[in-house]
Every structure is written in C-alpha cells, then in structure tokens.
Amino acid sequence: MKRYDLRHLKDDFYDRMVELIDKGIQVGEVGIFMFEVGDYSSIQKSADVIKQTGHELMNSLKFNEVDWTVVVKKSSEQDAKARKEALEDSKQETEESAAEEA
Template identity: 70%
Template sequence: MQRYDLRHLGDDFYGRMLEIIDETAIGEVSIFMFEIGDFSPVQKSADVIKEAGWTLMNSLKFNEADWTIVVKKVKSEVA
C-alpha cells in the first residue's frame, strides 16, 4: 500500500492518478490525497476510477481542504 499526495496538482490530478495506478500491480491498494475545493473532484475521481475498471474502496474527508480515496487495482492491463 502506497500513499500519494496529489494536492500540488490542484484540479489536474486525474491523469497522474491513472498513471500511478497503471504502474501498480494487480491487487495493489493505493491511497490518494487531493484538494477538494467545491467537492466536484470527489465525484469526478470516483467516476474516473470506475471508468478505468478499478475498485474505489473508500473516500473520506481528510481535513477542511483535502480528500483521500483508497483504490484497489483489480483489472489487468490490456495489450
């Protein structure tokens, strides 16, 4: 399990989050922290994870400005 702080990317963290998951092994769990602002990144991150075919295990408010999600990679890479 690895934790990744994506707060420095602002609202443009989705691509980096997908890159990180692409590089992890099947069954690996990753924790991502990002800024929430108007809360739209919370739903968008859940949608991005679902569209990629991975499992969103948890999503919670870390503090007043930040959110964390826990993602498990459950599908293999398609060649």
C-alpha cells in the same frame, strides 16, 4: 499499499492518479490518493474516473478541511475490462429506459 500526495496538482490530478494506478501499484495492491477538494466536484469526478478505468474504489473520505482521500484497489486487466463493460451496459440500459419514458 502506497500513498500518493496529489494536492500540488490542484484540480488537475485525474490523469496523474490513473497513471499511478496503472504504473505505480501492482494488481491487487491498494493505493491511497490525497487531493485538494476545491468545490467538491473533484470528489465525484475522481470516483467516476476510477470506475471508468475499471479499478475498485474502496473508500472515499474527508481527510481535513481542504483535502480528500480515495483508496483504490488495482484490478487485473480482465477484471477491469469486465467492470468497464458492465458500466457501459448499465449506461446503455439507463439511456434506453429514459428514452422509453419520454
């Protein structure tokens, strides 16, 4: 398990977080990332970024009044690819059902 403090990056930490997941931790290992909350949009965006990369968001919690922590488990390339494909399929199904309702 490795812990990374990304608070100094303010709201521009997403690329660095993905880079650290890809290069800083091993498959199956857990990384803990701390970042500054700001207007709270960064919480959902960080979860979305992790989901889009195919890794597993294990936990997301408030650390203190201004900081947030996400716990991420790095997936193998095969698992990440499968998760990305499932996410795309889900998005497509949602769009199709929305189009049918309209």
